[in-house]
Amino acid sequence: MSAPTLQSFQDQVSELLLRHRSLLDVLSKYGQTNASVNRSVVKAVTECGCIELNAKKQFYAEDVDMEQAKQDLKSHLSGELCEHCKEIVTAELGKNLFYMSALCNLLEISMDDVVANESSKCSTLGYFNLS
Numbered sequence: 101m102s103a104p105t106l107q108s109f110q111d112q113v114s115e116l117l118l119r120h121r122s123l124l125d126v127l128s129k130y131g132q133t134n135a136s137v138n139r140s141v142v143k144a145v146t147e148c149g150c151i152e153l154n155a156k157k158q159f160y161a162e163d164v165d166m167e168q169a170k171q172d173l174k175s176h177l178s179g180e181l182c183e184h185c186k187e188i189v190t191a192e193l194g195k196n197l198f199y200m201s202a203l204c205n206l207l208e209i210s211m212d213d214v215v216a217n218e219s220s221k222c223s224t225l226g227y228f229n230l231s
């Protein structure tokens with residue numbers, strides 16, 4: 101079986117989603133599953149301990165070149181997800197994607213278009229600040 105495309109995934113979600121067809125249900129489930137993604141990452145830090153978070157304010161000069169900035173800026177993350185946590189985070193991301201797909205279906209937005217638009221924006225803008 102070949103890997104599903106975003107469009108085939110959207111079609112699949114559309115067929116499965118009988119209960120949460122209301123826009124309100126989909127919006128609230130989308131928010132809830134997003135919170136669960138964050139929760140699963142937090143639990144990897146606080147309960148499992150496979151990853152650690154050590155955050156502080158970062159400073160970077162405006163005139164520094166991008167390669168240098170990439171090296172200087174920190175993810176505040178050390179370690180890597182263990183198999184168990186990776187499985188959980190992946191599953192939570194999947195549920196979130198399910199409801200993102202359901203939202204796209206209701207609003208007649210193609211996820212392939214979403215990815216294509218964002219990808220072309222990334223290649224046009226290059227590096228940008230996440231702010």
Ligand SMILES: [Zn+2]
Nearest residue numbers: 148150182185
């Ligand atoms: Zn872990």
